[in-house]
Amino acid sequence: MIRYAITSRALFPGDEARRQESLIEQCARWAAEDIDFIQLREKDLPAGVLASLARSVLAVISASQTKLLINARADVAMATGAHGVHLTAAPGELTPAQVRHLYAYAERPTPSVSVSCHTLDEVIQACTNGADAVLFAPVFGKIVAGEVITAAAGLEALREACAIAAPVQVYALGGVTLENASSCIEAGAAGVAGIRLFMG
Numbered sequence: 001m002i003r004y005a006i007t008s009r010a011l012f013p014g015d016e017a018r019r020q021e022s023l024i025e026q027c028a029r030w031a032a033e034d035i036d037f038i039q040l041r042e043k044d045l046p047a048g049v050l051a052s053l054a055r056s057v058l059a060v061i062s063a064s065q066t067k068l069l070i071n072a073r074a075d076v077a078m079a080t081g082a083h084g085v086h087l088t089a090a091p092g093e094l095t096p097a098q099v100r101h102l103y104a105y106a107e108r109p110t111p112s113v114s115v116s117c118h119t120l121d122e123v124i125q126a127c128t129n130g131a132d133a134v135l136f137a138p139v140f141g142k143i144v145a146g147e148v149i150t151a152a153a154g155l156e157a158l159r160e161a162c163a164i165a166a167p168v169q170v171y172a173l174g175g176v177t178l179e180n181a182s183s184c185i186e187a188g189a190a191g192v193a194g195i196r197l198f199m200g
Contacts, residue, residue, distance in 0.1 A: 001181070002191025004037040004114075004135070004171050005030050005198040020053055027057045030198060031064035036191070039086045039114070041071040054080040067112055074099050077111065084112030084132075089122035095129040116173070118153070123161045127168045135193050136161045138174025139184060150174070155187045162188030 012022035027038055038061070040054055054076060057068055067083035070076050074094060077085045085099050096113035103111045114133040115126035126134050141152035152175065162170045172184035173193040181192045 001185055002036045002133075002169065002171060003034075003198065004039065004133075004173075004191055004193035005035050006039045006041050006193060006195045008195045009042060011196070011199065020056075023053070024056050024060055026199070028060040031061035031066040033198075034064065035066050035198060037067050037069055037112070037114070037193075039069045039071055039193075040082075041086070041195075043071060047073065047076055051076050051080050054082055058082065069112060069114060074102055078103060078106050078108055081108075082111075084114070086114045086116070086135075087131075089115055089117045089126055096126070096132065097130045100130065114171075117161070120157070120160055120164055123164050123170075127165050131168055133169045133171060133190075134161065134165050135171050135173045136189075137172075137193075139172045140175025140177075140180060142174055155183055158184060158189060159187040162190075 007023055009019040009023040012019045030038055040057060042050060050073065054070060058080060061068060069084045069086045070082045071086045074085045087093055099111060099113050112132050114135055115131040116135045116137060117123045117126055118137060123134055136158055138150050139153055139158050142150035158172055169190035171191040171193040172189040176184060176192045176194050176197050184192055
């Protein structure tokens, strides 16, 4: 099972400096646990701060097989030597093919590119555009502080997404827990992704 951890420094206590330190420490633990991918998803940070944080994460995972993907920022990913980029399926966003072209032009190693999808049409588009992996969400819905923010897509939708995407890998995202992760694999997912899922 592929394990894809997504960062959120907002989950840690303290001021900004302490939260970043805690995030780096968490990434080091993930690497020690052989987590396959870490998506650095700190969308509010300016490019320079994000790049500095990415370099710190890369330093602590360098001895592992864990790969670092930068959310949405191909420029930061290339500047820091990150292993790849995570994209959304929104119209007008960079495509996986375009990201690979940028990496090739900069003479960087071929990147890993994942794409988040919420509909089967988005899954088809992501695979057509050359995604290495699809994060399909929200399988079990999005719940914040006990309140349902986004309704669950369901395991049947995940099953359809996996069938459509093949041979591209699909990772289940959204409400995935240790208890229900196996049902995602049974539905055809190659792995699971989450922000809180791997925090314990």
